[in-house]
Amino acid sequence: MATQTANALRFLSMDTVQAANSGHPGAPMGMADIADVLWREFLRHNPKNPKFANRDRF
Template structure:
């Protein structure tokens, strides 16, 4: 199942907004990477990664490893 482009754009913009808000609230962090990678994260999670929000301990789920610590807000947004 594929999401329409306007929906993906809306989701990516939500990630950007959440990232900015979280960095501002923490008065710490780097918003550049999460904002720049929002489109990539949106497509990965909505189109490619196997996951189930209702079963976070599902053994067969895909894992996403982000090695850029300064961009960790992307995973939390």
């Protein structure tokens, strides 16, 4: 699961850089695994209630 999510982040970052015709995707592609682990294991969020008061912002 983690690899699929990180790969999705990588593809989104490539698509965004390509659409903007500007930027460098190196950092987002390299940090996709870190972002995935942070999101799944450390950040507090609730998809059913995205505006709850104690949520973390990323």
